[in-house]
Amino acid sequence: MFRPKIPTMPQPTGLVTPPAVIEPTAVIQHQPTTTPAPLTPAAAPARPTVQLTPGAVVALVGGGTAVVLVVGAVLVSMLLAVATTGASVAICALVIRSLINTEAKRH
Numbered sequence: 001m002f003r004p005k006i007p008t009m010p011q012p013t014g015l016v017t018p019p020a021v022i023e024p025t026a027v028i029q030h031q032p033t034t035t036p037a038p039l040t041p042a043a044a045p046a047r048p049t050v051q052l053t054p055g056a057v058v059a060l061v062g063g064g065t066a067v068v069l070v071v072g073a074v075l076v077s078m079l080l081a082v083a084t085t086g087a088s089v090a091i092c093a094l095v096i097r098s099l100i101n102t103e104a105k106r107h
Contacts, residue, residue: 052060
């Protein structure tokens with residue numbers, strides 16, 4: 001019941017390769033009867049110019065300021081979290097050292 005069943009694969013009888021089909025092919029090159037017209041460069045499409053209105057400038061400046069403030073707040077909060085963690089680990093180390101020293105003095 002708990003023994004694995006390994007499938008048996010019959011031994012290959014030899015290498016089997018598909019038969020090669022050889023069909024004659026002919027390469028026919030067609031000569032153009034007329035000479036092609038010279039290529040003319042296409043006119044570049046006119047791009048719309050970007051015009052910044054005073055409202056758009058204010059929106060861009062406000063959006064940039066908001067992004068800088070949000071990124072700054074996230075970075076400052078991460079720095080504060082690292083500093084708090086470091087301070088708590090240092091306090092724990094001092095308490096453990098103090099406990100070890102008082103135990104050593106008693107003996």
